[in-house]
Amino acid sequence: MIYRKNHGFTLIEVVVVMGLLALFAAMATPRIRNQMDLNLKKRARMISAAAQHMYYQAAFKNATYRLHFNLDEQTYWVEKTSSGVELQAAVEKNRSAFHARSEEVSEPKFTSDTSLIPKPIKLEKGLKFKDIQTESNPLGTSSGHAYIHFFSFGYAEKATIRITSERGQIYSVVISPLTGNAKVYPYDVSEKNS
Secondary structure, X not given: OOOOOOXXXXXXXXXXXXXXXXXHHHHHHHHHHHHHHHHHHXXXXXXXXXXXXXXXXXXXXXXXXXXXXXXXXXXEEEEXXXXXXXXXXXXXXXXXXXXXXXXXXOOOOOEEOOOOOOOOEEOOOOEEEEEEEEOOOOOOEOOXXXXXXXXXXXEEXXXXXXXXXXXXXXXEEXXXXXXXXXXXEOOOHXXXXX
């Protein structure tokens, strides 16, 4: 009786294994891309829901809320104050109208409100804030800090939040000032309006 020892794999076995590995890799790649797109859509909807909730909370609790964005860290959270708030654009307009440039306007104290968002939320890997345009900053901010205010008298600061993925897909969240509705668009609204 002759015993044969196998010292390796045949060429056919190696080709079959390589083919299976290529098939699994091809199946997994679209799922990774789809996951990033789903994260982008999910995050845009979560910001939209938070904005709508803050609009109602501001009126219900008779306080001014703001959505605070740190664009360098790609995070956002909720802050509130009981004191009156005036947008910077309105302050400048009033100053020039009354020529009272020597009078300083004190900034209201905002404190973090953990009832809606317990801690700052960081965007998922591969996502970032492209920019945030508001009434007080219509040109938009792409770095530093940005704020969207929700007032106790039933008014929200008009704003557009644009979130982008590494693949270049953009979602826009547009906040309506009178109703507080925050609509999510699966495209860049500023390019559509141009």
